[in-house]
Amino acid sequence: MTNTPFTPGIVPARLGAQDLAENFSDLHPPLDGHEALVAADRCYFCHDAPCITACPTAIDIPLFIRQIATGTTASAAQTIFEQNILGGMCARVCPTETLCEEACVRETAEGKPVLIGQLQRFATDSLMAADGHPFERAAPSGKRVAVVGAGPAGLACAHRLALHGHDVEVFDARPKAGGLNEYGIASYKSTNGFAAAEVSWLLKIGGITLSTDKALGRDITLEGLRGEFDAVFLGIGLTGVNALRAEGEARDGVADAVEFIADLRQADDLGALPVGRNVVVIGGGMTAIDAAVQSKLLGAENVTLVYRRDRDAMPASRYEQDLATSRGVRFIFNAMPLEVLGNGAATALRCEYTKAEGRSLSGTGETFDLPADQILKAIGQTLEGAPEAVRLEGGKIAVTGAGRTSADNVWAGGDCASGGEDLTVTAVAEGRDAAEDIHATLIGGA
Amino acid sequence: MADLTSNFIGIKSPNPFWLASAPPTDKEYNVVRAFKAGWGGVVWKTLGEDPNVVNVNGPRYGAIYGADRRLLGLNNIELITDRPLETNLREIKAVKAAWPDRAMIVSIMVPCEEASWKYILPLVEETGADGIELNFGCPHGMSERGMGAAVGQVPEYIEMVARWCKQYTRMPVIVKLTPNITDIRYPARAAKSGGADAVSLINTISSITSVNLDTFSPEPSIDGKGSHGGYCGPAVKPIALNMVADIARDVETAGLPISGIGGVTTWRDAAEFLALGAGNVQVCTAAMTYGFKIVEEMKSGLSQYLDEQGISLDDLIGRAVPNVTDWQYLNLNYIAKARIDQDACIKCGRCYAACEDTSHQAISMSEDRTFEVIDAECVACNLCVNVCPVEGCITMEELAAGETDPRTGKTVSADYANWTTHPNNPGAVKAAE
Numbered sequence: 001m002t003n004t005p006f007t008p009g010i011v012p013a014r015l016g017a018q019d020l021a022e023n024f025s026d027l028h029p030p031l032d033g034h035e036a037l038v039a040a041d042r043c044y045f046c047h048d049a050p051c052i053t054a055c056p057t058a059i060d061i062p063l064f065i066r067q068i069a070t071g072t073t074a075s076a077a078q079t080i081f082e083q084n085i086l087g088g089m090c091a092r093v094c095p096t097e098t099l100c101e102e103a104c105v106r107e108t109a110e111g112k113p114v115l116i117g118q119l120q121r122f123a124t125d126s127l128m129a130a131d132g133h134p135f136e137r138a139a140p141s142g143k144r145v146a147v148v149g150a151g152p153a154g155l156a157c158a159h160r161l162a163l164h165g166h167d168v169e170v171f172d173a174r175p176k177a178g179g180l181n182e183y184g185i186a187s188y189k190s191t192n193g194f195a196a197a198e199v200s201w202l203l204k205i206g207g208i209t210l211s212t213d214k215a216l217g218r219d220i221t222l223e224g225l226r227g228e229f230d231a232v233f234l235g236i237g238l239t240g241v242n243a244l245r246a247e248g249e250a251r252d253g254v255a256d257a258v259e260f261i262a263d264l265r266q267a268d269d270l271g272a273l274p275v276g277r278n279v280v281v282i283g284g285g286m287t288a289i290d291a292a293v294q295s296k297l298l299g300a301e302n303v304t305l306v307y308r309r310d311r312d313a314m315p316a317s318r319y320e321q322d323l324a325t326s327r328g329v330r331f332i333f334n335a336m337p338l339e340v341l342g343n344g345a346a347t348a349l350r351c352e353y354t355k356a357e358g359r360s361l362s363g364t365g366e367t368f369d370l371p372a373d374q375i376l377k378a379i380g381q382t383l384e385g386a387p388e389a390v391r392l393e394g395g396k397i398a399v400t401g402a403g404r405t406s407a408d409n410v411w412a413g414g415d416c417a418s419g420g421e422d423l424t425v426t427a428v429a430e431g432r433d434a435a436e437d438i439h440a441t442l443i444g445g446a
Numbered sequence: 447m448a449d450l451t452s453n454f455i456g457i458k459s460p461n462p463f464w465l466a467s468a469p470p471t472d473k474e475y476n477v478v479r480a481f482k483a484g485w486g487g488v489v490w491k492t493l494g495e496d497p498n499v500v501n502v503n504g505p506r507y508g509a510i511y512g513a514d515r516r517l518l519g520l521n522n523i524e525l526i527t528d529r530p531l532e533t534n535l536r537e538i539k540a541v542k543a544a545w546p547d548r549a550m551i552v553s554i555m556v557p558c559e560e561a562s563w564k565y566i567l568p569l570v571e572e573t574g575a576d577g578i579e580l581n582f583g584c585p586h587g588m589s590e591r592g593m594g595a596a597v598g599q600v601p602e603y604i605e606m607v608a609r610w611c612k613q614y615t616r617m618p619v620i621v622k623l624t625p626n627i628t629d630i631r632y633p634a635r636a637a638k639s640g641g642a643d644a645v646s647l648i649n650t651i652s653s654i655t656s657v658n659l660d661t662f663s664p665e666p667s668i669d670g671k672g673s674h675g676g677y678c679g680p681a682v683k684p685i686a687l688n689m690v691a692d693i694a695r696d697v698e699t700a701g702l703p704i705s706g707i708g709g710v711t712t713w714r715d716a717a718e719f720l721a722l723g724a725g726n727v728q729v730c731t732a733a734m735t736y737g738f739k740i741v742e743e744m745k746s747g748l749s750q751y752l753d754e755q756g757i758s759l760d761d762l763i764g765r766a767v768p769n770v771t772d773w774q775y776l777n778l779n780y781i782a783k784a785r786i787d788q789d790a791c792i793k794c795g796r797c798y799a800a801c802e803d804t805s806h807q808a809i810s811m812s813e814d815r816t817f818e819v820i821d822a823e824c825v826a827c828n829l830c831v832n833v834c835p836v837e838g839c840i841t842m843e844e845l846a847a848g849e850t851d852p853r854t855g856k857t858v859s860a861d862y863a864n865w866t867t868h869p870n871n872p873g874a875v876k877a878a879e
């Protein structure tokens with residue numbers, strides 16, 4: 001090995017293959033049978049359970065846990081998939097600490113919720129490992145629906161439509177389906193090519209055609225789709241990134257965190273991925289955390305995350321923050337970037353401390369310089385390429401009800417649509433609900 | 447998805463899960479919600495003669511718990527319905543009319559006089575109910591008045607009342623048996639001779655759940671005093687299973703349909719009752735502990751199990767009965783040894799304590815807490831398996847014929863041999879000489 005964490009600049013192979021493999025292994029190794037039974041035993045089978053309410057897809061959590069406890073894991077998985085066809089991915093990536101597990105009454109009682117996410121993985125993994133697909137399509141309806149975007153929203157929508165007997169064509173601009181499941185989620189949350197495996201499993205329902213490398217606005221148009229299909233669902237996510245608006249943003253070494261992560265997710269050999277010695281990540285959401293943690297796991301010596309507000313205002317949960325600090329990421333709160341310093345390539349980031357008055361922020365005048373050869377921007381994604389026919393609202397496609405846009409027969413859901421948190425599980429819920437609404441509309445109008 | 451449709455003595459229901467006669471079934475409001483939740487049928491809370499009985503106005507229930515306050519046994523001193531007969535009949539009729547596909551059984555308890563039964567049966571029949579269940583089981587409050595368990599403990603009364611019922615109604619008659627009796631076969635035989643279409647069991651077991659050690663009153667305590675109640679819930683399942691099996695394999699009651707009751711909490715409990723000969727099951731405590739929704743797990747679980755076994759509901763019913771036998775017919779040449787899976791072992795040492803202190807000193811413990819079975823001492827009693835906290839860590843392994851049992855030094859025989867022919871048995875039947 002030629003490089004180490006101390007090698008200057010942005011270089012590959014700071015760590016050996018074995019360290020990398022260990023660093024990027026499963027964040028939570030799967031529960032074994034005994035662990036699952038012990039964990040399941042703790043569920044109280046609450047009435048009108050708060051965890052169900054807290055789950056955007058409203059999975060019947062007490063029921064599936066009881067099904068695990070009584071040795072019928074396949075039934076447990078069925079209970080999950082009926083509500084959330086991407087229950088396998090959600091079990092891995094949901095911030096359960098702010099969703100179901102936060103609502104668990106045992107969190108109130110003992111500060112230790114039932115391990116809902118891990119139990120969900122136990123159930124879904126076991127059914128997905130078995131052959132076949134647990135759902136059967138209804139009789140063909142003769143209706144055709146176009147789904148644009150093969151992320152969680154589009155996939156959930158396509159599956160539910162196919163289930164109801166409609167024929168679905170899914171278009172995606174990228175070469176692979178899965179959306180951010182494939183290109184965004186942290187590697188240690190979705191190991192062993194799970195995202196791709198999940199897509200193939202989902203497609204086993206039948207009736208879904210996948211057309212990759214087909215971008216709306218480039219290869220296809222909304223008008224064309226509306227002419228050819230009975231309905232259109234837009235699940236195009238947020239593919240644009242916000243600008244830093246700091247001086248020197250164009251210097252070498254400054255990159256988008258999402259792109260950095262996408263490269264990482266697609267890398268066959270993590271050792272070939274270059275990473276800085278001094279990495280600074282700007283932002284406070286999941287993307288910032290994931291970029292920071294994964295830089296550290298790739299072998300960066302120093303990783304600092306700079307967030308302009310205080311800890312409580314940070315969108316990433318306390319659990320995510322603690323995960324980052326446990327991996328050696330340093331947090332600087334109440335600071336904003338002013339200027340990328342360096343001669344050609346970045347060498348440092350000049351920041352200024354901030355003070356907040358309500359929602360408005362201003363600099364205090366006090367500045368400091370952080371050594372930085374790599375600067376990753378994670379300050380939010382924006383909607384890009386939304387068709388003109390649909391009305392926007394707050395930078396997203398305006399929707400009412402179950403994802404109805406301002407254009408007839410066009411629905412939208414997931415990150416690109418207004419309302420709801422930008423989470424995988426929310427995208428699934430919105431895709432599914434839009435599919436139900438499309439189904440009702442198509443059948444009602446038949 | 448397996449077909450769970452049930453046909454019990456001609457009474458059809460979408461699944462074999464009925465709610466037992468008890469608070470969950472004591473009014474229209476409950477029963478409608480139970481049907482919405484997916485229960486296959488109900489046995490309405492026991493009706494009696496007017497004026498209606500009254501209940502205590504303090505605690506009716508006592509409980510015992512397992513770890514983590516899991517309710518294992520419930521005890522109650524509640525009586526039969528405390529609402530006027532007319533109210534119940536009106537509601538039964540309305541529910542049956544609104545839910546024709548669900549089983550509606552009406553439980554009845556009136557004095558042991560022909561006139562009382564002759565009076566009430568037509569009223570019940572008029573509701574359109576699918577059948578009646580005779581409550582000969584309640585062990586408290588009613589038995590002191592010559593009803594409930596007081597009838598159930600006298601086979602002649604059971605036979606007599608069952609006969610009246612068959613005479614005065616077209617509805618199928620189920621006799622609900624009390625477990626507070628020495629040999630359950632006698633009341634079951636009496637029900638059969640009286641012409642009953644089926645028996646259901648068990649009702650609750652006379653019990654005191656606990657004593658308050660400050661006030662010295664049994665719990666539940668009413669103004670400083672307590673009386674025995676009826677015990678039910680998971681804790682009574684083994685007693686109920688045994689009684690169901692006793693009736694299922696008794697030659698005199700062979701073929702008499704059984705509705706299994708007592709501690710059914712999961713699909714698995716239900717499947718066990720069915721395998722031991724019950725045609726369906728009734729549930730009370732589990733619903734009272736977790737709400738009506740638990741039926742979903744019972745249905746999905748039973749369905750998955752039947753699919754995995756590749757058998758139908760009917761195939762399951764009674765499937766274990768031929769394997770229930772008496773002790774003297776157990777094969778004494780079957781020899782097993784405990785096996786500890788060292789990878790699964792968490793080294794708690796409970797198996798060691800159990801075997802060393804109270805069994806056969808057949809487990810060794812090393813300095814580094816490795817626990818191993820000493821085959822020369824192990825009698826395969828199963829105690830270590832039962833006390834081990836890790837499921838599947840300790841198992842029983844059968845010795846194959848031809849192997850030597852290190853404990854006895856004898857070669858394991860492939861032949862079946864039981865106590866009836868054992869040389870130590872003074873009454874042994876000698877093989878024909």
Ligand SMILES: Cc1cc2nc3c(=O)[nH]c(=O)nc-3n(C[C@H](O)[C@H](O)[C@H](O)COP(=O)(O)OP(=O)(O)OC[C@H]3O[C@@H](n4cnc5c(N)ncnc54)[C@H](O)[C@@H]3O)c2cc1C
Pocket residue numbers: 093094095148149150151152153154171172173174177178179180181184185186189214215216217235236237238239258261286287290385413414415416421422423424425427
């Ligand atoms: C780095 C990162 C980490 C995250 N971690 C988590 C996490 O741990 N847990 C969590 O719950 N959420 C997480 N999220 C959020 C989550 O990934 C998103 O909320 C979710 O993927 C949204 O799903 P979607 O289907 O709306 O959009 P996307 O997943 O973005 O999918 C949109 C799809 O549309 C395609 N597309 C875009 N434009 C076009 C076009 N013009 N024509 C055709 N196709 C197009 C894209 O190629 C993509 O496949 C994370 C997000 C990021 C960026």
Ligand SMILES: Cc1cc2nc3c(=O)[nH]c(=O)nc-3n(C[C@H](O)[C@H](O)[C@H](O)COP(=O)(O)O)c2cc1C
Pocket residue numbers: 466467468469491492520521522524525526527553581583584622648649650677678679680682707708709710728729730731732
């Ligand atoms: C509070 C309570 C009231 C009951 N009342 C009746 C009754 O009125 N009639 C009857 O036949 N059985 C009655 N039972 C007995 C139940 O129907 C059932 O036989 C018993 O509880 C065992 O089943 P389980 O273990 O599922 O609870 C009652 C049980 C309880 C707990």
Ligand code: SF4
Pocket residue numbers: none
């Ligand atoms: S359950 Fe509690 S609140 Fe309800 S009647 Fe009984 S004692 Fe009262």
